[in-house]
Amino acid sequence: MNNDAVVEITDLRKEYSDSIALNGVSLTVRAGEAVAVMGPSGSGKSTLLNMIAGLDRPTSGSVVVHGTDLGALDETGLALFRRRGIGMIFQFFNLLDDLSALDNVALAAQLTGTPAGQARKRALELFGELGIENRKNIYPARLSGGERQRVAVARALMNRPALLLADEPTGALDSRSGEQVMDLLLDLNQIGQTLLLVTHDERLATRCASRVIEVVDGRIAREQSVERVS
Amino acid sequence: MSAVWTAAWAAVRRRVLQTIVIGIVVLASTATIVMALGLLESAAAPFDRAFATQQGAHLSAAFDPTKTSADQLKQAAGQTVSAGPFPQATVDTSASQVFLGTLTVAGRADPGGPVDRLTIWRGRWATAPGEIVLNRTPGGEGGNNLGFEISIPGRPKLTVVGFAHSVTGSADAWVTPDQVNALQPTALQMLYRFPDAGTAAKVAEGQKSVTTGIPEGALLGTLSHLTVKDKATSELGVFIPFLMIFGILGLVVAVLIVANVVSGAVVAGFRHIGMLKALGFTPGQVMAVYLVMISIPAVLGCVLGTVAGNFFAKPIVQDAVEGFGVTELSFAPWVNAVALLGMPALVVSAALVPALRARGLPAAQAISAGTTTHTGRALRIQRWLTTTPLPRSVSLGLGVPFARAGRSALTLASVVLGVMTVTLAAGLTMSVTAYDSAVRPSYDDRVEVLAGRPPGLPVMRTPEMGEPPNATLSDADDEKMLRSLPGTDAVLAVSQLETEVAGGTQNATIFFYRGDTGKLGPRVLTGHWPDGPGQVVAPSRFLNQRGLQVGDTITVQANENRTELKIVGVVLTNNEDEIFADWSALNVLAPGTRAHSYQVRFTSGTVRETFTAAIAKGDPGLRVMPPRDGSSSTGVIIVSASVTLTLVLGLVAALGVFNTVVLNARERRRDLGMLKSIGMTPRQVTVMLVTSMGVLGVLGGLAGVPLGVAAHQLVVPAMAHAAQSDAVDVLMQVYHAPALALLALAGVVIAVLGALVPARGAARLSIATVLHNE
Secondary structure, three states: OOOOEEEEEEEEEEEOOOOEEEEEEEEEEEOOOEEEEEOOOOOOHHHHHHHHHOOOOOOEEEEEEOOEEHHHOOHHHHHHHHHHHEEEEOOOOOOOOOOOHHHHHHHHHHOOOOOHHHHHHHHHHHHHHHOOHHHOOOOHHHOOHHHHHHHHHHHHHOOOOOEEEEEOOOOOOOHHHHHHHHHHHHHHHHOOOEEEEEOOOHHHHHHHOOEEEEEEOOEEEEEEEOOOOO | OOHHHHHHHHHHHHOHHHHHHHHHHHHHHHHHHHHHHHHHHHHHOHHHHHHHHOOOOOEEEEEOOOOOOHHHHHHHHOOOEEEEEEEEEEEEOOOOOOOOOEEEEEEOOOOOOOOOOOEEEEEOOOOOOOEEEEEOOOOOOOOOOOOOEEOOOOOOOEEEEEEEEOOOOOOOEEEOHHHHHHOOOOEEEEEEEOOOOOOHHHHHHHHHHHHOOOOOOOEEEEEEHHHHHHHHHHHHOOHHHHHHHHHHHHHHHHHHHHHHHHHHHHHHOHHHHHHHHHHOOOHHHHHHHHHHHHHHHHHHHHHHHHHHHHHHHHHHHHHHHHHHOOOOOOOOHHHHHHHHHHHHHHHHHHHHHHHHHHHHOOHHHHHHOOOOOOOHHHHHHHHHHHOOOOOHHHHHHHHHHHHOHHHHHHHHHHHHHHHHHHHHHHHHHHHHHHHHHHHOOOOOOEEEEEOOOOOOOOOOOOHHHOOOOOOOOOHHHHHHHHHHOOOEEEEEEEEEEEEEEOOOOOEEEEEEEEEOHHHHOOOEEEEOOOOOOOEEEEEHHHHHHHOOOOOOEEEEEEOOEEEEEEEEEEEOOOOOOEEEEEHHHHHHHOOOOOOOEEEEEEOOOOOHHHHHHHHHHHOOOOEEOOOOOOOOHHHHHHHHHHHHHHHHHHHHHHHHHHHHHHHHHHHOHHHHHHHHHOOOOHHHHHHHHHHHHHHHHHHHHHHHHHHHHHHHHHHHHHHHHHOOOOOOHHHHOOOOHHHHHHHHHHHHHHHHHHHHHHHHHHHOOOHHHHHHOO
């Protein structure tokens, strides 16, 4: 295994009853990289993200994240892996409506056993870094889309994951909010955070990623390094 | 096929779990309602039902055959519905080895006919000479084994071939008409049914019409159905409060659960309603789609539930009302009609209110209403919970019920009623058990020894006993011998006398005790044990039936001897015709009488068989009775019916919880997926959802136990009152702290049982599917 590889995927295949979502994908993501996965709808890019996050299991092939072979883990093992190994950002934020912004973020640390006070302190630090400290006591329903996604990013970073996964992180945002989230992801990558994002948005890919992978019909059709556009 | 039906059928097929849940809940609820209504109906008029089933006689009359003839009697009856005349003999069985008292035996060719259609509940009808059928209540106390013989000197030997029951009580036994002639009949029995016999005056009017033309003095005696009913309902009315409370509880639980399930299903479908509107369905069509969607499983569940209710509930109700003589139970048509029509109506009503709300909502609003609502209070509670040191899965679970306050309140109410039922049933079981062990001790630590025949009574015998008892030692020597045996702890000598109580219609048996009455005598509830010749203690049933109280004096007569006895206390015994006196009183009423039995308590560690052998060695004429069975048939019926009803109602309450968790998990699919995506384990998801119901279980337990105790404190005195007894402490004071704590846990058990399966299902939810299905 490549020593600085955070993600190492070998010959990954995922079949559903009536279709093949992934067909022999192999991929390595090194520490500090920002990789964008692009492709048309139904190409298998979200399935690929799910495999890396341990949200779904492959039909064959292996997924090793930060040295952990996900195929060897049971459901509880995968849950424990997700707690500390990765952070996830979703298109639709997926915040709990009945927790305040701060409690949503602190929750991720509390699941690892961090005491509530300590978790909230760490969450407050992240709120400060992300510029949303004045929104900490607001419930998700009263936050703007951009604010919700920042809260989601804060939650994803809460346990200092080795890998940040983002699934269409700007897909549900207006252009201004989308810009802000792009800046945020870029900043994170520039301070060393490994990033893997799935997107339709070419602007997001070229702006945040150093490598773009195009998936078509469950296979990697093209892979290219990009010059980031500032 | 209309668009409404197409959309409704598609919705049913798409929501398989919800459809199944509605179907099962309606099925279980309908079955419960059939049982509840069946209980209420049976409890409302058990005697009337049995009387109607048997075409009971409004009037039983005995005529002197020397003064009138069968033809005369038939002619006098005219158009009145009647049966008979049946020759009637009186048979004294005191000389028989099996003592059955004095039997009124009628000669009948068959058990049917236009009046007094007898129910043969064991064996068969008497068809040949030498056969006899006894009148016994199904499930009543006493041995019900067929084949034993009644042999009376100078009369034909009679073998018991069947047990039948006559609600009218027209006779104690029946033989063939030929056989009764050999028993020397002394009367002709006629049984009448009148068009109107609701009052004593109407019965008297009927009696006048059927005896017109009969020679004067030919009518020996009559028995009105009103008299029979008074006696029957006073003896069996103990069941009525019990049946009614369970019937009402069953109804309320079923209605609550159905309302919860259906309204929850409609609320969960708001988004679907909005989408239909967006497609162009009119508000009326949308509402129709939803009502049809709910009605399909509801109607199916209702029909199956009615069938299941009849199938499963009848044996339970049968058990409960068997004591009334009802052996062929069929629920009145209205019970099934109410279930078949009422349940769908209830379901549609429950669906209508939220569906009407959805009907008026704009499409976009209806679509967004499908997610969980969040009140300020719910958010405040959730915020407070995050500050507690509880594990996060637990604190999140504790906050769930507050997000859907209405649904949680209905679920809580069903858990409360479930716990209330469990508490009441447990209390009733404890009361019945405590009462049984108090009035019918199983005598694990003692033996009953027979010494001879009580004066004026046959000797008590059992097949195991062998030869009848006939003590070889004197009374004093027997007592001395028993006291001297190794292992003897206490000895009580007993004799009994049948006495007439002046001023009343009922006689009484007086038991005279000598020896260790404090250790072996009945428990004195009030007053004191007799300590002189003129004193007696009695059970509350004896006092209540005669309007007596402690301090009153009764006059009793045995043979030629009469004496006054002052009631000095109330004892805890069950038989209303048995009272207790000191041995010194026996010397007044029947001087020189010896003890006919002894109770001997042995010390711990003594082997019963060894002790019994030692008694036989000490006096070979003594006979040791087999150990008693401490239970009563009434107690067994109450306990078994309580347990069954509790299981059914507990299951229905758990189904309510099951449904709530299904709905909550469905609404929170996205939240659950997100929690799993950030590392919540399947076990933690299960814990969270089970905790969400556990909190309702705890609250339900805390509220349900006092309500159950309160119901017990109302029902038990009513049952005791119906039995003309008092609500004594052993009946009332049955709940103790450990039992109450355990009962409070019933709420948690109901909640956890109901929540576990859907919670585990939710824990297995595919995160990828949920989070990307927006």
